Amino acid sequence: MTAQSSLNTQTGDTPLLQLKGVSKSFPGVKALDNVDLDVNAGEVHALLGENGAGKSTLMKVLAGIYHPDEGEIRIEGTPVRMQKPMDAKHMGVLLIHQELSLVPDLSVAENVFLGSLPKRSGLFVNNRELHERCGAILKRLNCRFKSNIPVKHLSVANQQMVEIARALVFTPKVVIFDEPTASLTDYEKVVLFEVIRELKSQGTGIVYISHRMDEIFELSDRITVLRDGQYRGTFATRDTDEEEVTKRMIGRDLESLAEVESPEPGERIIEVHQLGIEGEFRDISFDVHAGEVVGMYGLVGAGRTQVVETLFGIRKPERGTIRIRDELVHLSSPADAIEHGLALVPENRKEQGLVLGMNCRDNTSLPNLAEYTRMGWIDTAKETEVFERYQEQLQIKTPGWYQATLNLSGGNQQKVVIGKWLSTQPSVLILDEPTRGIDVGSKAEIHQLIRDLAKSGLAVIVVSSEMPEILTVSDRILALYNGTLTRVFKRAEITEDDLIRAITGQSADAASEPVASGA
Amino acid sequence: MKASLPMSNSSTVATDNRKRVLQFLGKHGILLAFLLCMMIFSLTTDRFLSTGNLLTVLMQVSILGTIALGVTFVVIGGNLDLSVGSLLSFATVLVVDLHDKVGPTQAIVLTIVFTLIIGAINGTLVGYLKLNSLIVTLGMLSAIQGITLIYTSGQNVDIQDQENTWFAFFGREAIFGIPVPAIIFIGLAIILQVVLLKTAFGRKVFAIGGNGVAAAFSGIYRNRMVFSTYLLSAFTTACAAIILGSRVMGSQNNVGQGYELQVLAGVILGGTSLLGGSGSIMRTVIGILILGFIQNGLLLLGYPYYAQWLVTWVVIILAVWLDIAAKRGRLLNDF
Amino acid sequence: MHAFIQSVKRQPIWLFIIACIIFFSFSNEYFFAVNNFQNILVQTSTIGLIALGMTFVMINGNIDLSVGSTVALAASLAVGLQGALGIPMAVVIGLGAGVLIGAINGLIVWKTGVDAFIVTLGAMIGVRGLVFVYTEEQSFYASNFAYSDFGMSSIFSLPVLALIFIALTIVAHILLKYTLHGRNVYAVGGNRKAAIEAGIKVGPHMLINFMLIGFMAALSGILLSTQMGASTPNLGRDYELWTITAVVLGGTRLNGGAGTIIGTLGGVLAIGILRNGMNLMQVPSFYVLVIMGSILITVLFLDKRLNVTASKGVQI
Amino acid sequence: EDRLRIGITQNNVGVDSYQTTYETAFKEAAAQRDDVATVVLDAGGDVARQIAQMQDLIQQNVDAIIIWPTNGQAVVPVVRQAHNAGIPVVVTNSNIAEAGQDFIASFSGPNNILQGQYSAEMMCDQLGGEGQIVQITGQPGYTTAIERQKGFEDRLAEICPDVDLMESQPGDWNREKAQRVMEGFLTKYDTIDGVYSGDDNMGVGALNAAKAAGRADEIKFFGATNFAVGYEAMERGEYHGSVYQSPAEDARNALQTAIDVANGEDVPKLNYFDTPKITQDNMSEFEKPVF
């Protein structure tokens, strides 16, 4: 590999990497339709497209995980055929996954050097060299954890950094980042960008996939847009703007969110008083009224998920009370919570949101099967009808209700989860990171949807790590830091500075690495 | 590194056809295997296709098959039940022993109750305490065998007056020429297939097996569901025991030894995934029938009884392989 | 102290062993004796050797149910062929057969993608059939007592079988803990997809582990046959169950990715000591079955309690 | 104290009533003797476990060991080991292989070869010298099963060359298994005149199958080790011959032999106890078996 990479000082006219006319179909879906892409040495090439546009598929073709049905891949002008992931690696193409692909029980160093551990006398692992080299890489990435701890003890953000560290083990010709920042905090994002710029300066070609426009415009040299699996053009970043690429991407102008009106404070639906679980969070008190959106903002690890999971009966509170419509409730299970009109769109759609092997329709009816049951039998016609209603409302892209959710793109999966919970007709809707990994178009739709739902009388709680999102949708914002509620903002009184201070424990520089919670 | 050209259209078509063939085989392979198996045997031995023989086989597999129905639910729910063999011994000994002590009706009721209690222990350990089902039911396999032996102090049990008990109905009689065991087996199969496909209970079993966490987040009581699947497998095992007890009119303490693996073999053959979340009663029935016919056919052909083991080996792997290959769209893995 | 607590938490089996030793020592005069401990070692060596291989296979995220049948196959070949081919050649063929069965299992798992549980369940049934075909249901015995003398012999007053078991335990420990192959055992078991994408040759890697356990099962069968000077077609029934039990008691995760040889040693010793102690105390065999079953479940339960991984308060 | 300590490792208690009754009788007999203490173990049918139990008994240095072999060949070395450790070994119920005979003090039990021969004689007799028969054998690899089969087949060929043994399949000492095997035979063969089963437990299974097929009347059933169910079937005229073998006698015989051996007395190498033929004609001379 290293021998090959010395060749990469070819002339600028042959792109480092070239895809021509690549197509790839899955049963019922043409994920890629005659797509072109080229990446030059020393360039950051951004790939943009809605959920399900085919970005990940394209990258998987490039990394040898999928075989294209048609089309050609050239590396430095030579056509190549990638049979398996290793071939791609040998040819200098490295994919940093959208989904983490780490071995939880192995150490950081072992994960970074997975598949290429340094050897001693042919048979043994050279631990010393392993940790020395890994330590150096971690230092370059400004990571503060040690190389010998199991990755399962790291926060998700740090796990993402481990994934990224792999890019620095070799000097690959092309590195593909598939939504690397989805679970990074701002701090790590800055470090990541430095690394990308460094790779770039060494002549590495970078493919960068993200739904965050600001990042794309900050980082990239060129932008290629995909839409419904089709190539929609490549633009020099400095010659275009957000509006234009968005239009290319979603085929229309993005409507800006209707101005949020201050809500008529409706009935108080849910009231939480001094809620706490030792070691997780404490003294959480707030309420949500009908017609209101309450945002919960904080750094990853602040404990927001734990709070909403407690509201939903998943965790048992040790202290404090929950009242729904002024009635004291003890929620001992999600079923209880559903009974009381709550709904939770969970943080992790694949693990908590969907039975991936099940089709869209059956997933949708899961939380209130009783509704569809007549004398013990499930009324499938009604199920289909309900799913199709939400498919229409949420614009879920799928060939039909019978499609296994496994085969949907991340964004569409998320929509199925939202539809599933809306179908229970809740009075309190909780959404934990509702737009993680969702394209700008859909994101705007979801924001609009949240506002509309509130307007129609729902009490909505939104957990998010993205400030623009929280600012867009919330009427009030709860700032959490380290398991405590530090401040409650009314929409009118928010300033970004105050918000940041509140979520970092008063001072912005205290944004320290949250301590590992797992195991 | 091989340089390559864009794939030509014809090769794409070929791949497509191969995929379609594979998918067809994956979907209907088990039925084809079944028919093939029937064909081979009926061509090679003239006895095979006689009504008498077919009914005999149906009766012989009914015990194994009835257990397999319940176990299919357990497996779709994402767990295993290796204790059914011991449980079959337990229940058979119990029903036979109680028959003479308290009369057939009471014996049947008590047997079902006690068997369900053991099923409830399995269900509690796996469902509520969330212990690994393989190990739990392995431990239970041993413990139940011990309990059975303690109960009988190791003696065989027999029904004294075999000629004049209506208990003979379950294992020895026939309705319109069809043996009652077969009727029980097929009847239960139909009911349970409907339960699995058409009711909320069945849907929830698929959900907990497919993704237990997501099911729980959707308000399904995962613990309770797992618990119920073990109750169900205990129930079908009790039914099998009643057939067995009636058929033999007696029981040894180890009658059920080894049944757990044959049951599992049948369930797997039917294409139920051991990972949970998919499977079907209908296919389990076919899986069990294939096992029964292999055994019967080879015996008729005069092969030693252990020849069926070799055939079973090949058949299980081929069946599951086809199933997977169809989903993958390719015969072989490539890592 | 903290480290101690941590290691107890990770392997509660050693606490259990200590408790058993104390209990049996006080309740039976024959238990606490050098001779008896040697017996225990010899007795556990059979399951123990297979368990060493099983540890690799299970950390690897697979399982092997066919080991019991392999035990019988290797023993039958080694004893049955020695009249015609001589002891060394017969033993080599026995071991070779074990490796071959392992290779077949491994290849099928690798190439077809069928789950190891199913592949080896099939092999468990099929290889037993093979044994019956080969032996025609007969037991074989070694006419040459030299063969069984080996199984009963001692070096430096330590039984040879115990020594072989200890030596191989050490080798397995080093192999798993310090070598590249060992590290990849964890990687493949912890996240197979990640391992594939990192370029680890997962298929061949798993194949090697299946061959390893095939070898260990065959070796175990052959050593058992040297103890008996004979082989029987039913040899090794249920061994897969007790081996898996031992490995799991030793803290190896059933889904793969975690486990140690030291833990496995603890697991097999625990079972061996229990059986031996109950023999000495003459616990009636019916009760032994109940006790073994209950202990298995209890240890699993304790292990779960000690190593709570779920976060606090989760009640679903 | 100076009580004799005698250890026993049994084959598989609980697998059928014979073995269970044996154990009970053994314990009872031992309890009546205040000069002996016993260590009673059971191998659960597993050779390896039996070897371990032998080793544990040797370790406890008992005065004599009784072994009910799980397998006649595989226990020879460990018997030798006991012998070399100076502990006399008595084999009970089912003998061990030729190679081990030098290391045992005595075999106490039935003569299983002879039993097989008896059954062949009864079969030959009642079929009138010709017919087509099938055989259901005991657990494969188990000496009793092998010996009975051998005794039966050899003797049958000798005295009844016109009786055709069409097929043998094992029934594993298990009634349900035997019933299934018989169902297969019944489908396969239009004419079956006789069935020989390795014991009555299996024999009754065969009878069940024949009755269900409505063919019991044309078939003669022979077994060995007369179980209570076999005795009853014989009373009803459905079962035709067996070998009377008392587990209690088996157990007492073994214990007495072991005590004698431990006391240094001379005992015959083959200490058979009597196992007479039992048929419908002479059954009144026998008490109904308790197991």
Ligand SMILES: Nc1ncnc2c1ncn2[C@@H]1O[C@H](COP(=O)(O)OP(=O)(O)OP(=O)(O)O)[C@@H](O)[C@H]1O
């Ligand atoms: N294995 C598969 N089987 C069937 N369809 C698939 C499969 N993988 C992807 N698809 C479909 O292919 C299309 C492209 O999916 P892909 O994951 O490439 O989208 P994406 O652009 O990465 O979206 P996102 O931004 O949500 O990650 C989607 O319609 C998806 O449903």
Ligand SMILES: Nc1ncnc2c1ncn2[C@@H]1O[C@H](COP(=O)(O)OP(=O)(O)OP(=O)(O)O)[C@@H](O)[C@H]1O
């Ligand atoms: N490294 C990790 N590995 C596995 N699970 C983790 C890890 N870190 C956190 N979790 C779990 O993920 C969930 C979310 O925890 P997180 O640390 O993200 O806190 P949070 O404040 O709820 O998150 P967010 O701010 O993203 O909503 C919790 O259930 C937590 O136990």
Ligand SMILES: O[C@@H]1[C@@H](O)[C@H](O)OC[C@H]1O
């Ligand atoms: O029934 C069998 C009996 O005949 C034999 O003598 O001992 C073993 C028993 O299982």
Ligand SMILES: [Mg+2]
């Ligand atoms: Mg994607």
Ligand SMILES: [Mg+2]
């Ligand atoms: Mg969270």
